[in-house]
Amino acid sequence: MFNVIRIPALKDNYIWLLRKGAAAAVVDPGDAAPVLDVLAREGLTLSAILITHHHQDHQGGVGGLLEHTPSVEVFGPERESITGVTAPLRGGERIRLASLGLDARVIAVPGHTLGHLAYSVGQRLFCGDTLFGGGCGRLFEGTPAAMAESLAKLAAFPDDTLIHCAHEYTEANLRFALAVEPGNRALRRRADEVAVTRAKAMPTVPSTLALEKATNPFLRCEEPEVVAAARAHGAGADDPVAVFAAIRAWKDSF
Ligand code: ZN
């Protein structure tokens, strides 16, 4: 087993630190300073960095971390430009985090960016800007069809999978979700709970895949209420990709 430490960074990012004994790995260090603080405080040695995609808020701290710990292995998407990658990946690989004694599965999830990767470690999924609490990433580079397929890959994990996304966006995402699906009672309950959590400045992630499947409209593109809402916002057909494309575009201007 291993533990996970949530490191708040930048405006609303989370850097996830995996620790086992004195060994640590981090996912998407957008900033080095808060990671170095945790490593020092907990007496940990960084041995691996996992990058989901090339945006600065996910890789901006790699250079600073490598200055302190030059022998760190850096995993990241082969088709994107990322500082210091030593192990380029395309998805489908199984990688070994040797000093933590852990294996991770690498999943290609294009959509937000073309090379975007997710990492599955035990029961936990580190999915960057692909699946968020109550939402999903914007389509900066990929097509709606690609993103819908990527989300379907993540949705196929077991229901108790913990969803470690890279941003605290849940509250705003759920406001949009309620506009899509005002009749979803599980969604109302989650939105109420999240409002209380955020009022106390507490984190809303990780969530579980079961909760996302019950409340995240981007995983619910076959639900009649979601289909109807998409139809009312430009979807030309009822198929899941058309529905996904319409609600993703609607969210962009919500
Ligand atoms: Zn991003």
Ligand code: FE
């Ligand atoms: Fe981001």
